Amino acid sequence: MYCNYCGKCIQDDANVCAYCGTRVGGVIARKRLVRPREGRKIAGVCLGMAEYFDLDVTLVRVVWLITALMTGVGFIAYIIAWIVMPEEPYLLTSQAQAPAGQQPVTHP
Numbered sequence: 001m002y003c004n005y006c007g008k009c010i011q012d013d014a015n016v017c018a019y020c021g022t023r024v025g026g027v028i029a030r031k032r033l034v035r036p037r038e039g040r041k042i043a044g045v046c047l048g049m050a051e052y053f054d055l056d057v058t059l060v061r062v063v064w065l066i067t068a069l070m071t072g073v074g075f076i077a078y079i080i081a082w083i084v085m086p087e088e089p090y091l092l093t094s095q096a097q098a099p100a101g102q103q104p105v106t107h108p
């Protein structure tokens, strides 16, 4: 496959472009508005917005910060987005389920 940003050929299962560092993996997953676990500054709200709308994360942060400082609405909006936006799900479901019945339940 090819990187959408720099156009160089990269391996098919790559998550990050080896040339420009742009995230290319999980494009389908990025259609959901989530807070990415990597690269976040505070809660990942701005990063999630940037990836969802395909914008520069720095631009989103600057605009959000200016809005917050000028109007104060940005702070409230950030808190709301923090609560509302789900965290990015782990790609690898490594959480093995504990075997049932391993620990005997004793009733008093």
Ligand SMILES: [Zn+2]
Pocket (backbone or CB within 6 Å): 003, 004, 005, 006, 007, 008, 017, 018, 019, 020, 021, 022
């Ligand atoms: Zn690239």
